[in-house]
Amino acid sequence: MTWIFSLSAECGAEQASAEQFAHHFDNVSWILSNGSQTQCHAKIFQDIEENWWCRVCPSGISETGIDTPETAYLMTELGILLYQHLRTAPTFRYALAGVEVDEFRTYSELLEEPSNPTFPGLVLAETVWQRMGASTIFRPFSSEYVWKPYEGEVYKPLMVSSDLKDKLNELLILQ
Numbered sequence: 238m239t240w241i242f243s244l245s246a247e248c249g250a251e252q253a254s255a256e257q258f259a260h261h262f263d264n265v266s267w268i269l270s271n272g273s274q275t276q277c278h279a280k281i282f283q284d285i286e287e288n289w290w291c292r293v294c295p296s297g298i299s300e301t302g303i304d305t306p307e308t309a310y311l312m313t314e315l316g317i318l319l320y321q322h323l324r325t326a327p328t329f330r331y332a333l334a335g336v337e338v339d340e341f342r343t344y345s346e347l348l349e350e351p352s353n354p355t356f357p358g359l360v361l362a363e364t365v366w367q368r369m370g371a372s373t374i375f376r377p378f379s380s381e382y383v384w385k386p387y388e389g390e391v392y393k394p395l396m397v398s399s400d401l402k403d404k405l406n407e408l409l410i411l412q
Contacts, residue, residue, distance in 0.1 A: 240302030242312050242390075244293040244319040245339050246332035247284075255281040255289035257327040262293040267318050269311060273297055277319075286343045291329075293319065302336055306392045312336070313389035316358065320387055323360065324379040332360045335390065358387035 244262070248254040259279035266276040275295040282290055295315050303309045316334040323332060333341055333356055341356065348368060366375055366383050375383035395401050 240336050241294060241300055242298050242315065242336050243338060244323065244332060244334040245341065246291050246329040247344060248289045248291060248329045250288055252289050254328060255291045258291040258329055261326045262322065265322060269314055271311065275315065284340050284343055286345060288344055290340065292339055303390055303392050304397045309390045309392040316387055316389065330362050330365050334358050334387065357385055360384040
């Protein structure tokens with residue numbers, strides 16, 4: 238099963254906005270702390286509400302999720318780099334970096350749940366933030382944007398180890 242790490246941004250109803258956003262990220266590259274190089278690839282698509290999204294995927298990172306502590310570290314490093322580059326991106330309505338964040342909420346879903354924007358790393362245009370009730374959990378991110386600060390990626394051994402899952406199941410059976 239594929240578990241993609243990316244930055245996904247919802248850019249609104251205009252395709253041109255998503256194209257400009259994609260151009261800002263496409264082919265950006267960085268050298269990571271482990272010495273490997275990564276390059277971003279950006280693609281645009283529409284959601285079921287016909288709003289345009291841009292998915293930015295760095296190369297050379299796990300596509301099976303966070304399977305080691307080292308992978309969590311590298312994805313966190315990439316997340317920070319993506320957020321740094323996002324500060325100078327063309328306009329978007331909201332964005333989030335992480336594993337499997339494509340279309341994490343449509344625009345109407347996001348507005349319907351204004352009291353529960355619990356995604357660490359969620360960046361909102363101030364206009365969207367105001368429509369959601371201007372929650373105080375958000376802090377300034379850049380000009381005209383706020384965010385719930387990014388907390389990094391987490392390695393969860395029970396998610397990837399069948400041996401540990403079996404041991405936990407044995408423990409739960411004994412209750």
